[in-house]
Amino acid sequence: MQVPASFEYRRARSVDDALALLERFGEEARVIAGGHSLLPMMKLRLARPEFLVDINDLHELDYLRLEDGEVRIGALTRHRSLLESDLLGRHFPIFHDAERVIADPPVRNRGTIGGSLCQADPAEDLSAVCAAVRAVAVVLGPGGRRTVPIEDFYLGPYETAVGAGEMLVEIRVPVRPGAGSAYRKVERKSGDWAVAAAGAALSLTGGRIGWAGIGLAAVGTSLVGYRRAEQALVGREPTEQVFREAGRIAAEDCDPQTDGRGSAEYKRHLAGELTRRALLVAAERADRAPRAARSDTEEG
Numbered sequence: 001m002q003v004p005a006s007f008e009y010r011r012a013r014s015v016d017d018a019l020a021l022l023e024r025f026g027e028e029a030r031v032i033a034g035g036h037s038l039l040p041m042m043k044l045r046l047a048r049p050e051f052l053v054d055i056n057d058l059h060e061l062d063y064l065r066l067e068d069g070e071v072r073i074g075a076l077t078r079h080r081s082l083l084e085s086d087l088l089g090r091h092f093p094i095f096h097d098a099e100r101v102i103a104d105p106p107v108r109n110r111g112t113i114g115g116s117l118c119q120a121d122p123a124e125d126l127s128a129v130c131a132a133v134r135a136v137a138v139v140l141g142p143g144g145r146r147t148v149p150i151e152d153f154y155l156g157p158y159e160t161a162v163g164a165g166e167m168l169v170e171i172r173v174p175v176r177p178g179a180g181s182a183y184r185k186v187e188r189k190s191g192d193w194a195v196a197a198a199g200a201a202l203s204l205t206g207g208r209i210g211w212a213g214i215g216l217a218a219v220g221t222s223l224v225g226y227r228r229a230e231q232a233l234v235g236r237e238p239t240e241q242v243f244r245e246a247g248r249i250a251a252e253d254c255d256p257q258t259d260g261r262g263s264a265e266y267k268r269h270l271a272g273e274l275t276r277r278a279l280l281v282a283a284e285r286a287d288r289a290p291r292a293a294r295s296d297t298e299e300g
């Protein structure tokens, strides 16, 4: 049986309490949310934190609401709440697409968006989603509150901009009028990690693409940085040919490795094809998208 190395455990009573514990225990402390990534890593001794700060009682970090033209998601919001949220379904159906294919109900009942982003696994579906919609992370620490655009949040595989003594508390997603979004994933079996996956978001203005975002999962060390493909979309009409070309560029710019899930060549092919398909659905949804953000909706 695999057991983690010994550690001390504290259950935080408030966000301030969690921050105080993180500061007190320093570099050796780790937040635990759903535990679905951290605990397996501890059992395999790939992570050996000496102190765990449990944030599961911090219900103030479990919410979804629309505020100042952004959907704001508390870091402790579970996969299941994201899947069931009407607010997200209305503004960012890409989250629903992704949540339908993330793991299984036990994992979705417990795993959180904060844990998913902080894990920074290059195959993490929500990370690719947040890259596509250009989410902004709100990080709290001894130095106060700071906002970090998703492009700067990932420093590399399993590494983020959240420093020692800090916590991710919120994810903000700007609502763009006339925007649509979608996520497409190929997995070996239901609930498995992606062989490859693509998220796309775009807005349409006067029949042309005004803005576009792309995030890919499981096809390299980076979930972000598909700027060339995004730029190939802006100002163009949303046609099949334009989407195919953007997919081709995204496939060129990713860096998949051959492993048990497939060859690098196969994954590169999927990256292009799934980007094309996600863009196509995002454009269809953009046509039906709300024209303006309402600020009176609250969940969680």
Ligand SMILES: Cc1cc2nc3c(=O)[nH]c(=O)nc-3n(C[C@H](O)[C@H](O)[C@H](O)COP(=O)(O)OP(=O)(O)OC[C@H]3O[C@@H](n4cnc5c(N)ncnc54)[C@H](O)[C@@H]3O)c2cc1C
Residues within 6 Å of the ligand: 030, 031, 032, 033, 034, 035, 036, 037, 038, 039, 075, 076, 101, 102, 103, 104, 107, 110, 111, 112, 113, 114, 115, 116, 117, 118, 119, 123, 124, 125, 126, 162, 166, 167, 168, 169, 191, 192, 193, 194
């Ligand atoms: C069987 C199985 C299948 C899975 N399949 C998929 C899949 O198909 N697709 C997919 O994307 N994911 C999958 N996952 C991962 C799942 O989505 C996890 O829920 C997620 O990766 C981590 O969320 P968590 O809340 O459990 O994080 P935890 O395991 O608690 O934490 C993960 C990391 O984030 C840190 N952390 C957590 N919250 C914060 C915070 N607020 N501030 C700072 N640091 C924080 C922790 O210290 C740790 O380093 C799977 C997991 C399992 C067990």
